[in-house]
Amino acid sequence: MRNDVPFVKAMKKTNRADAQRNLDSLLEAAKAVFAESGVDAPVREIASRAGVGIATVYRHFPQRSELIAAVYRREIDACAASAQELAREHEAFEALTRWLHRFTSLIATKRGLAASLNAQDPAYQALPAYFRQHLEPALQSLLAAAAAAGRVRDDVDAYELLRGVGNLCVPVAEVGPGYPRRMVDLLIDGLRYGAPAPSGSGPRRR
Amino acid sequence: MRNDVPFVKAMKKTNRADAQRNLDSLLEAAKAVFAESGVDAPVREIASRAGVGIATVYRHFPQRSELIAAVYRREIDACAASAQELAREHEAFEALTRWLHRFTSLIATKRGLAASLNAQDPAYQALPAYFRQHLEPALQSLLAAAAAAGRVRDDVDAYELLRGVGNLCVPVAEVGPGYPRRMVDLLIDGLRYGAPAPSGSGPRRR
């Protein structure tokens, strides 16, 4: 194998300094705009905020979802990595619960992100794939451990659960701010229902 | 009170025959187009299918969501009405489960409908309101009955549950066709978890 220097900045595929500079300010601008207006913000707004042309956005990110993934890459990776840590520090079910809560806030706090994960628009195609690739294994191992410990049922597919939680994070009008958390907790209790071993504590109450 | 003839066709606010004719073909066209292309289909397509101009659509339905609600009005009303029937014919928890399944298929089989319920676009504003107005009372009574019978927990808000189930019906790529049903079942088991009375049967297994 050649050129396998580890941790080389994954994004850098260009040699020209201006291109790299543009890429950086694009990511920074996108992050700011996403925080303000959600991930559905107009491309023009991101471009102008970054001080670049529209085409520059498309050159670096042919699909809008790639830009989103790039902006949140670090957070997604951190979330995936936290699974091992939680598994080390907590009992299996507790680790699973904590991770699902962490995942919940990852999704729920980014306006429009949850909806984008389900958009059938080809511009968003890469986003679910990115999430699946990075987060499914993390959840899979936590789920398997909790099931092996008899704390949750063993007939639930990790990816489906991931998407289910993601869907529950889609914000809803006329509903209190804790809605995603409450629904995810309900889903978690569904996981516990009928688990082989007694579960100790009762359901989370509001 | 004047002019309170019951069951007068709620939609008829016009006196001109051509307007009524247009309204009818508009609804028929919308129904067909929604079935083919989902509820996000272009307004122009619906208009041209109905053989009317674009403005005619907007005249009758200033908000897109009003058109959607009008098209599915009958099905929504039927779903709401079925709650009483189910409550009469089945034990409380069974009635609740069956109704939630019925609601699930109502949402899940209309492409794009689930997503539209969450769109923050003002054009879809009226849709969640319509659903809430008609379906929340139905679920509320079923939920209260099942809780009173000790079969489910009593700390879950009916509207939140309604929206939660709706969110779980948002279709997801790379997942089997039974996904919404499986997730809703999981949520239902979450309702049962820690209910006062023992629940009899175990969790639904796939």
Added chain:
DNA sequence: GTCAGTACCGGAACAGTGTTCCGTATACCC
């Protein structure tokens, strides 16, 4: 330092939405 080649840039242009406006047509009432 400067020169050439090319990688990259920017914005105009295109295409597809939703939405509004206004001159025109027509159904109803007398």
Added chain:
DNA sequence: GGGTATACGGAACACTGTTCCGGTACTGAC
């Protein structure tokens, strides 16, 4: 049959995402 209010149709506007292409300026060689 005539007059008027009502409703109609499509052009026009505003705002998206996406593509194209002439021009710019960075890099590396000398």
